[in-house]
Each structure stands twice: as structure tokens, then as C-alpha cells.
Amino acid sequence: MxxxxxxxxxxxxxxxxxxxxxxxxxxxxxxxxxxxxxxxxxxxxxxxxxxxxxxxxxxxxxxxxxxxxxxxxxxxxxxxxxxxxxxxxxxxxxxxxxxxxxxxxxxxxxHAAAYAVVSYQTAWLKANHPVEFMAGVMNCDIHLTDKLAIYFQEVRKGLSLEWTPPCVNRSQATFDVKDGKLVYALGALKNVGVEAMRLIVEGRGEKQFATLYDLARRVDLKKVGKRPLEMLARAGAFDALDRNRRRVFSGLDALVAYSAAIHEQKASAQVSLFGEAGDDLPEPRMPQVTDWLPAERLAEEFKAVGFYLSGHPLDDYLAPLKRKGVMTLDEVLEQAGARGAFVGKMAGTVAGRQERKSARGNRFAFVQLSDPTGQFEVTMFSDTLEAAREHLETGSQVVVQVEATMESDQLKLLGRSVAPIEGVVADAGGSGLRVFLEQPDAITLLANVLERAGREVPKGQRIARGPISICLMGEGLPGEVEIDCGADWPVTPQIKGALRSLPGVIEVEEV
Known part of the structure; x- marks a missing residue:
């Protein structure tokens, strides 16, 4: 090379x-x-x-x-x-x-000549038809989540291509291109199967599903299977029909039973006095539950997709982490490229850990993490691993002090210490929050979240506090109305995310 x-x-x-x-x-x-x-x-x-x-x-x-x-x-x-x-x-x-x-x-x-021709052809396709090329590449490895994560990073970051998330009304069973955008495949989700997803696509035909009950009437959900349906709900594939993912997930048993009853009637060739077979069956009532909080939604999404699609658990931590001098992967790559080697801090969500034993019997590990700018791996030797193992479970959010070097254009990261992210940002200080609402009714929900957050702070734990103001911007209001909540409130990244997820909240920004 x-x-x-x-x-x-x-x-x-x-x-x-x-x-x-x-x-x-x-x-x-x-x-x-x-x-x-x-x-x-x-x-x-x-x-x-x-x-x-x-x-x-x-x-x-x-x-x-x-x-x-x-x-x-x-x-x-x-x-x-x-x-x-x-x-x-x-x-x-x-x-x-x-x-x-x-x-x-x-x-x-x-052999080399044949490889050269194929390399040129694929390079030309990627340069001139990048969306179609990436769809084809991802279809080749549609069942390999690790490879899909790398390809999708190239789609979103390397090539900056537009994409559409998995959706029962827009996606095909395999990766597709529509209106110049990569459409994420239903069959690329974990534990679903391309053939099961084709049942949904065939049932949809040329007419999109109007509701979950419409989908249940047109597709035999029992044949699709409950496990694949759970993965679709986790990934947000039903968002076009019901945005409350937790409600959809919790109501799948009733929905599958309703679908099975309808299709059994159709198969029996019985005719109803009130119309087509199954039309007289009452629609089941979906559970009345609040949606998952943003961090929970992302965790469930990760279970279905294998990586984060709609956001990242560290999104709300970026500002306090920056104040503490913690760098993103992009910043570390830039620094390592310019300086060759340096020691710094990185934050990440743990995606996995593989432990090994050296020839001397000492344990070491390769830890896979990710942040909003990409995925990376940190090598940890025995001393660091023993001290940090409890913080390195999948889904944990940590700050790692690393020794970063560039070797043959590859970033190498050696972990020196690990700390839970909450302890690092607890005294990051700096700010309050401004919450933009489009309807006054959301104030009650916001007050409940803040009061619960204040009560649930563990005794003796340091936590960032600051002022919170509310801006009403809905129709019928006399312009932008700002209300000061009149006290210092917890302003942690989790609370920021919880407020953003409330119905009627447009945006939450730091001030």
C-alpha cells in the first residue's frame, strides 16, 4: 500500500x-x-x-x-x-x-486486470449514480447489520445523500431509490426477513395504508409475525400511521388478532350482510400510553436497526460536553491528522465489547462506541478495562480519555480511563432553557416533567440548574409571548430531551 x-x-x-x-x-x-x-x-x-x-x-x-x-x-x-x-x-x-x-x-x-476493470466500473457508478450505487451495495449485504452501519455512514456523512427512513407506506422490502432519495429497506431491520416484508409491500400495492386498522385488513399480520412487527414499531416504520411508537408496540397483540379474524373470515368465503367479509368486526382499542422518551425511542430503534437512524443519544449532550473540552470523532480525526498523536477526551454510546486474553494471560478489550458524527473503536488494556468494565455495558454513555494516533490513514485509539457521562457534564454549567410551544395546553405537561425531574434528583448528586422560560407561538396569540418560570430548574440533557418530546413543543434551545 x-x-x-x-x-x-x-x-x-x-x-x-x-x-x-x-x-x-x-x-x-x-x-x-x-x-x-x-x-x-x-x-x-x-x-x-x-x-x-x-x-x-x-x-x-x-x-x-x-x-x-x-x-x-x-x-x-x-x-x-x-x-x-x-x-x-x-x-x-x-x-x-x-x-x-x-x-x-x-x-x-x-486477476489484477479483472479487478482493475471492476474497480473502475464501481468507482464510476459511485461517482455518477451515488444513490443507486449505495442502494445496490446495501442490498448485497442486507442481512449484515455491521456492514449496513458502515454503508449508511457513507450515505449520510461521506456522500451527504438524502434518505427516507423505514416506512410501511414508502419502503420496499429491499433498498430502493425514489425521487433521488435512498429509501431504507423494511427487510434490512433485524429479525424481520425480506419475504415477510414483501407481504406488507404486496398488501399496500398502489394505495398507501390509511391507518393501522387499514393495514391489518389488507395484510395478514399473523403471516408477517409478531416479532417482525415489533421491529417495525421500534424502527418507526408505522410512524406515518401512528407516531406513538410505544402505543403501536403495546397494541400489536390486539392488532394481529384483529387481522387474523378478518382474514379467516375472508378465507371461509362467508358473506356479511353489512359488506365484505370482516368489515363488520369492531376495531380493537389501542392502549392509551405515553410515547417513549427520546432516549428510550433511540434505544428501541437501535434494537431494530442495529445503529441509530433518527438521532443519537448524545445529541442533547453536545453543548455541555463541548464546554468540558470533550471532542467528537470528527474533531479527533482532524486533530490526529494534523498532529499525528495526542491525548484527549471523547464521548460515546457503547455499542459492543469484545474481550480477549493476551499471551501473558492479561485481559484486554476492543470497545465499539458511537457519537453523532460516527462510529469508532477503542482498545483498552487490562488496568483500564478492570477499572471501567461496569461502565462498558451496551447502551452506556461514557467519556473516554484516549491516546489517538494515525497509522496508514487509520485512526487508532487507546483508552486510558473511562467515566460515566453524567458525572462529567454535571458541573458543565452555563445555561438555562427556552421552550417554544405552539399550544398553551402543553404548559401543564411541561410543568409535570420539571416537577418530577426536581423530585427524582438523587440525594447528594451534583446537577446543572438554570432558568427556564416558555415562548408561546401558536395561532391566535398576540405574537411571541415569553413566560419566565421564576426559578432555577434542573437543565440536564435528559430533561432537555424529555421536554422536546412533549406534544405541542416545537423546540428546546439553550440560553
Whole structure:
């Protein structure tokens, strides 16, 4: 990989070809003096060390498969043959080391040419038809959540493409493109299955579902299955029919039973006096429950999608974290690229942890985290791991002191310490909140949230407090009306998120 820039510079006339040895320069002339093809490895062995064609192939195979015993036999044979042809022993050793290095990842020429054509074609498609290209790539790995997370990061951040979240009224079973936007696939959710999602798409046909009951009448939800329906509810695929995800999730049993009864009547060929079969069945009453709070919605969404789609748990923490000098992944990448190596703090939501044991018996771990700007992995050795293990459960939100370095354009992060995020931002201070409402009725809900938040602060725990004002902006009001709540209230990120989720709240901003 390190020779790619050299190859390009020589090809573009920016530097001269570096000779490895005069006897083999002609073999490497077409590849700018760099060993690229397996055939070149074999030719060099023949020309420089007097190998037969069969012997050269055995050398290539031993190098390519890293067969240590065979390599140990070939080195003195190569050096001896090269010395017989007038090559200095030191130079012969250098050439053998080069051959060993390049044979590890070299292709034969025909294979490399085919790869080059396919690489060019896919690069052209990505550059000229990025939405269609990413839809195709994601369909290839539709059941591999880890790969979908990487691809979706490229969609949202790398290419800045527009996208539509999973929706029973807009999505297909697989990834699709509509009006220039990537439409997230229903079949890409965990534990759903593409075939089950095709039942929903076929039931929808050309006419969108009007309500959950309409969907239940047109699609046999029993055939779809309760588990896939739960994943759809968690991911927000029913939001177009009912935005209260918790209500939909809790009412699935009744909805599936209603759908099954309707489709059983249809299958029995009975005719109702009041219309089509099943039309006379009463619609079930959905549970009257409040929706999940923003953090809960994101946690449920993560269970269904495998990563965060509609937001990130750290969104409401960004301002206090910034005041505490905690950096995002984007900022760390920028700093590491400019400085090479440095120590800083990063915040993240834990997505997973793999523990391993070293040759000495010490445990270490690779911890996967994410923030609103992307996903990253932190390596933690035994001392840090033992001290931090209780904070590294999936879903936990932490601040990690890391040693960041760039190696071959890859960010490497070594964790030095871990702390729960609440303790870090507790004294971040700074601000109050301004809550924008579009209807006066929301004031009662807001007051209930603030009073409950004040009561539930653990004894002795530090917590940020500040003024809260309310701005009424609904129709019929005399312009923007601002009301001061008249006291200092808890203004934590969780409370900010809880207020934002209330019906009638337009926005919550720090002041």
C-alpha cells in the first residue's frame, strides 16, 4: 500500500524509477519499478537466482501462503543461486525480502486486470449514480447489520445523500431509490426477513395504508409475525400511521388478532350482510400510553436497526460536553491528522465489547462506541478495562480519555480511563432553557416533567440548574409571548430531551 503513491508519481513523471537491480529492471518496467504481479515474482526468481519455472511457482506459493518452513528452505537457495549469477549476497537478501513482502498480497496479472476493470466500473457508478450505487451495495449485504452501519455512514456523512427512513407506506422490502432519495429497506431491520416484508409491500400495492386498522385488513399480520412487527414499531416504520411508537408496540397483540379474524373470515368465503367479509368486526382499542422518551425511542430503534437512524443519544449532550473540552470523532480525526498523536477526551454510546486474553494471560478489550458524527473503536488494556468494565455495558454513555494516533490513514485509539457521562457534564454549567410551544395546553405537561425531574434528583448528586422560560407561538396569540418560570430548574440533557418530546413543543434551545 505504501508504494501506491510512488507508483502514481513515477507514472506521472514526478520522480524517476528506482532500480532494484539491473538484471531485473526490465521485468518491472511496466509497473514503474514496483513488484505488483505474481508472475514478476516468478520471473525474478528465474532470472536472478536461476530457478526453474516449476521451482519459481513453488516459491510463489510458499510466499503467498506464508508457509514458514518452505520459506526457510527457499531463502538460502535463492541467495546461493543469485550469487552464482554475480549478485552480491546482501543485495540478494534484500531482493528476497522484497519478493516475500509483495507476494503476500500480489495477484496474478489476469486477476489484477479483472479487478482493475471492476474497480473502475464501481468507482464510476459511485461517482455518477451515488444513490443507486449505495442502494445496490446495501442490498448485497442486507442481512449484515455491521456492514449496513458502515454503508449508511457513507450515505449520510461521506456522500451527504438524502434518505427516507423505514416506512410501511414508502419502503420496499429491499433498498430502493425514489425521487433521488435512498429509501431504507423494511427487510434490512433485524429479525424481520425480506419475504415477510414483501407481504406488507404486496398488501399496500398502489394505495398507501390509511391507518393501522387499514393495514391489518389488507395484510395478514399473523403471516408477517409478531416479532417482525415489533421491529417495525421500534424502527418507526408505522410512524406515518401512528407516531406513538410505544402505543403501536403495546397494541400489536390486539392488532394481529384483529387481522387474523378478518382474514379467516375472508378465507371461509362467508358473506356479511353489512359488506365484505370482516368489515363488520369492531376495531380493537389501542392502549392509551405515553410515547417513549427520546432516549428510550433511540434505544428501541437501535434494537431494530442495529445503529441509530433518527438521532443519537448524545445529541442533547453536545453543548455541555463541548464546554468540558470533550471532542467528537470528527474533531479527533482532524486533530490526529494534523498532529499525528495526542491525548484527549471523547464521548460515546457503547455499542459492543469484545474481550480477549493476551499471551501473558492479561485481559484486554476492543470497545465499539458511537457519537453523532460516527462510529469508532477503542482498545483498552487490562488496568483500564478492570477499572471501567461496569461502565462498558451496551447502551452506556461514557467519556473516554484516549491516546489517538494515525497509522496508514487509520485512526487508532487507546483508552486510558473511562467515566460515566453524567458525572462529567454535571458541573458543565452555563445555561438555562427556552421552550417554544405552539399550544398553551402543553404548559401543564411541561410543568409535570420539571416537577418530577426536581423530585427524582438523587440525594447528594451534583446537577446543572438554570432558568427556564416558555415562548408561546401558536395561532391566535398576540405574537411571541415569553413566560419566565421564576426559578432555577434542573437543565440536564435528559430533561432537555424529555421536554422536546412533549406534544405541542416545537423546540428546546439553550440560553
Amino acid at each position: 505504501e508504494n501506491i503513491p510512488v507508483y502514481c508519481e513515477v507514472k506521472n513523471g514526478q520522480r524517476e524509477i528506482t532500480s532494484i537491480h539491473p538484471s531485473i529492471d526490465y521485468i518491472l518496467a511496466e509497473t514503474q519499478g514496483i513488484i505488483v504481479y505474481q508472475e514478476q515474482v516468478m520471473q525474478i526468481a528465474q532470472v536472478m537466482a536461476g530457478y526453474s519455472l516449476g521451482g519459481a511457482d513453488l516459491l510463489r506459493r510458499a510466499m503467498g501462503k506464508k508457509i514458514a518452513e518452505e520459506m526457510a528452505k527457499e531463502r538460502p537457495k535463492f541467495v546461493e543461486g543469485a550469487m552464482k549469477n554475480g549478485v552480491d549476497k546482501k543485495k540478494a537478501m534484500e531482493v528476497f525480502d522484497l519478493l516475500e513482502k509483495f507476494a503476500n498480497y500480489g495477484f496474478n496479472k489476469s
